[in-house]
Amino acid sequence: MALHQATASAPVNIACIKYWGKRDTKLILPTNSSLSVTLDQDHLRSTTTSRADPSFERDRLWLNGVEEEIKDGGRTATCIAELKRLRREEVEDKQPNEPKLSTYAVHIASYNNFPTAAGLASSASGFAALVSSLAQLYSLPVSPSTLSLIARQGSGSACRSLYGGFVAWDQGSNPTGIDSLAREVAPQSHWPDIHALICVVSDDKKGTSSTSGMQRTVETSELLQHRINHVVPQRLKAIEEAILKKDFDSFAQITMADSNQFHAVALDTEPPIFYLNDVSRAIIALIVEYNRVSVAAGRGRRAAYTYDAGPNAVIYTLKENVKEIVELVVKYFPQREGSFKDVFELFAGVDVAA
Numbered sequence: 001m002a003l004h005q006a007t008a009s010a011p012v013n014i015a016c017i018k019y020w021g022k023r024d025t026k027l028i029l030p031t032n033s034s035l036s037v038t039l040d041q042d043h044l045r046s047t048t049t050s051r052a053d054p055s056f057e058r059d060r061l062w063l064n065g066v067e068e069e070i071k072d073g074g075r076t077a078t079c080i081a082e083l084k085r086l087r088r089e090e091v092e093d094k095q096p097n098e099p100k101l102s103t104y105a106v107h108i109a110s111y112n113n114f115p116t117a118a119g120l121a122s123s124a125s126g127f128a129a130l131v132s133s134l135a136q137l138y139s140l141p142v143s144p145s146t147l148s149l150i151a152r153q154g155s156g157s158a159c160r161s162l163y164g165g166f167v168a169w170d171q172g173s174n175p176t177g178i179d180s181l182a183r184e185v186a187p188q189s190h191w192p193d194i195h196a197l198i199c200v201v202s203d204d205k206k207g208t209s210s211t212s213g214m215q216r217t218v219e220t221s222e223l224l225q226h227r228i229n230h231v232v233p234q235r236l237k238a239i240e241e242a243i244l245k246k247d248f249d250s251f252a253q254i255t256m257a258d259s260n261q262f263h264a265v266a267l268d269t270e271p272p273i274f275y276l277n278d279v280s281r282a283i284i285a286l287i288v289e290y291n292r293v294s295v296a297a298g299r300g301r302r303a304a305y306t307y308d309a310g311p312n313a314v315i316y317t318l319k320e321n322v323k324e325i326v327e328l329v330v331k332y333f334p335q336r337e338g339s340f341k342d343v344f345e346l347f348a349g350v351d352v353a354a
């Protein structure tokens with residue numbers, strides 16, 4: 001009998017314009033659009049294998065070898081149900097000779113090649129890989145944008161990992177979520193010189209999850225309303241332009257401003273949320289000084305820090321500066337217990353392998 005199995009990988013993405021806040025918590029519809037860079041496939045990625053078999057009694061999931069419960073009506077269950085529905089509608093109803101895989105239970109095993117919950121967006125690569133592997137298993141004739149609609153319901157930021165390179169997530173306005181999907185702004189090949197340095201300040205599990213943090217921010221922060229209505233729309237336009245023009249100075253200025261505002265919005269939440277620690281702040285100071293010297297020399301900004309819901313820094317820079325910045329970081333943040341842990345260089349971009 002045929003073996004119905006498929007494996008797919010998806011990389012992590014790191015946002016330059018942050019998604020923070022849901023207007024619909026079930027469908028995961030955001031309160032603002034966002035934009036990210038998808039990192040290199042080889043370094044930080046999730047790889048997921050899915051198998052469908054008539055002998056399986058129920059859907060099951062293993063993360064890094066440990067079984068996780070698939071809760072009824074939860075995010076994983078929603079993604080699996082959506083992909084089974086597409087299999088039925090797009091394949092089985094149209095081609096009656098195809099096996100009825102949508103009626104079989106699936107077993108899914110996913111591995112990350114980096115520590116989970118290190119503030120490195122493992123949920124983004126995880127759900128993108130899960131959706132890609134099931135789409136492949138079911139031979140779905142759909143675009144990455146359509147798959148992004150499903151990955152979004154697993155973890156919002158996951159929708160952006162369906163594309164490589166520079167990716168926007170348009171918030172959309174339809175209450176069904178049909179227009180809240182990922183869009184490629186530019187492929188990685190457009191600007192291959194952009195590199196990302198990941199500075200692992202701490203690999204502890206983060207304090208406040210993005211889900212509960214966002215909910216509290218939406219309920220209590222006035223600054224979030226200002227951000228959504230008066231800041232993000234202009235910033236998105238400007239950063240897309242900077243990417244298309246390969247204008248690193250503007251890209252860096254906007255990326256750092258948006259990271260700062262995201263963390264300001266977290267602080268404006270009641271009770272306040274602190275994701276950065278002293279080492280994170282010291283890395284910000286180092287990059288600010290690096291850029292000050294660079295601007296004074298007429299070379300513009302040459303590095304951009306950004307932080308997600310955790311203390312780890314991602315520094316975007318052009319290839320020619322990587323060595324210098326790594327040397328600076330290592331000089332000022334020698335590895336010691338409780339402080340800076342590791343720095344590894346990644347090439348941003350590269351398309352998701354099917």
Ligand code: PMV
Pocket residue numbers: 014015017018019020034121123124155156157158210211307308309
């Ligand atoms: O998709 P989530 O629930 O993991 O939220 C991600 C939130 C940030 O990483 C802070 C910002 C972003 O756009 O990725």
